[in-house]
Amino acid sequence: MSAPLLDYTKAIELIKKASSVGVVVHVRPDGDCFGSGVALCAALRSMGKKADLYSDDPVPSRLAFLTEGYLTQSEGFGSQELLIAVDCGDLGRVGSFGSVFTKHKNTLQLDHHLTNDRFAKVNYVCDYASNCEQIYELLVQMGLPLTKEIALPLYVGVISDTGNFMNGNTDEHSFSTAAALRAVTGDNSEVVRSLFRENARERFLLLGLALKNARFYFDGKLCIITVRAEDFQKSGASTDQTEGFVDYAVNVTGTEIGICMMESGKNTFRVSLRSRQGYDVSEVATYFGGGGHIQAAGCTVCGFYEDVVDRVVRQIGFLF
Ligand SMILES: [Mn+2]
The missing domain is CATH 3.10.310.30 (Diaminopimelate Epimerase; Chain A, domain 1)
Known part of the structure; x- marks a missing residue:
């Protein structure tokens, strides 16, 4: 069974106070970190905040459809009122943004690696199969309406880290989150096909x-x-x-x-x-x-x- 629902009060407080947020993903980025980061940015923007996504490594071409409009150039990272790291098990995963991240006074991380060394000021670490399952919970607790712009990246994260529900880490929580997301995205089989079947x-x-x-x-x-x-x-x-x-x-x-x-x-x-x-x-x-x-x-x-x-x-x- 999965861990009980986390209490995101502290994270929500930080997010509500900040008018600008920089979200950073891990090096050698995958569908789960980009799903987490893009969904978070979309949600923050829907609240009227300035939110931008940062990645130390280039976006794999098959994931470019997700990050378009969210990813910014590396300049400017750290100028925001709040920095959030997603899906990063340790500071090294943040890449070259690490030193700016540690120096910033408001930092939050949302991660799902139990070996996480809690490098942010406020740390949320769960044991879900994908980090997007935790981002989903956070957004639900914030009472934000789940739009397609938020739900699709989260769905991509769940299927990325569970290998489209085939990996051993897949559990009831992955399925129940996916079901809630699928209800919003509607038919997303073309995205699933392009990620799991298509080859250059x-x-x-x-x-x-x-x-x-x-x-x-x-x-x-x-x-x-x-x-x-x-x-x-x-x-x-x-x-x-x-x-x-x-x-x-x-x-x-x-x-x-x-x-x-x-x-x-x-x-x-x-x-x-x-x-x-x-x-x-x-x-x-x-x-x-x-x-x-x-x-x-x-x-x-x-x-x-x-x-x-x-x-x-x-x-x-x-x-x-
Ligand atoms: Mn992950």
Whole structure:
């Protein structure tokens, strides 16, 4: 079960007092931080406040439809009466805005990472699957009318962090929030499709090359796919377009562990590992100097391709 409803009195007080607010998302931004930030800005603007969104990293193109009209250039951050960080588990996640954030006298953060180090003056940390579930609760407690401009970004946040309700963190709270949001957005299946099904052509072609190189070990319990340097040239894709490839490897029938190896430089391979329940791939990532979670981890291994494969396969073998 989810945590009980938080009491947002302190946050609401801060927000009501401020006539201008700067909202900052985390580095390598995703649908949940942008959903949180955009919904918050839209809500604040509906209250007649000046609200702007800040991101240290560029917006991934598939999320640009959300941030349009909200995202500002980095200048001006800190000039507002209140700063809010959303979906940032620690100060480092705020990126280059961190030093301005810590120096400001009115700071609030709304986050859902239990490891949060409470770097703001007022901190709200919940354990919901997505941060947007908490933003939704805050806005409901503020008594704000839920418009489409607010509900759609929040919905995007819920589906981003729950993997469209497929990740293990999905719970009743995610569904009940999504249901309330869906009642406002109406049919949003096109947004869901574009986020979870659509591929840029270059990425689509790159995936084909990666899958063609699939190898199986240990009676098919391990599947390794590889993206070689020349594959980027052949497909026209960039190195940041391999996100999610490893999921194809771990989801082959009979596979317990999936690996995607990406040649990120000369004799250098970025290794992403995923496992099904019961297999701890973070052990293997840690062995090679990387880290991560039990079922999702990563590391960088240097060497000739076949040697790197041999070494990784040998370490995985200890898990079976
Ligand atoms: Mn999040």
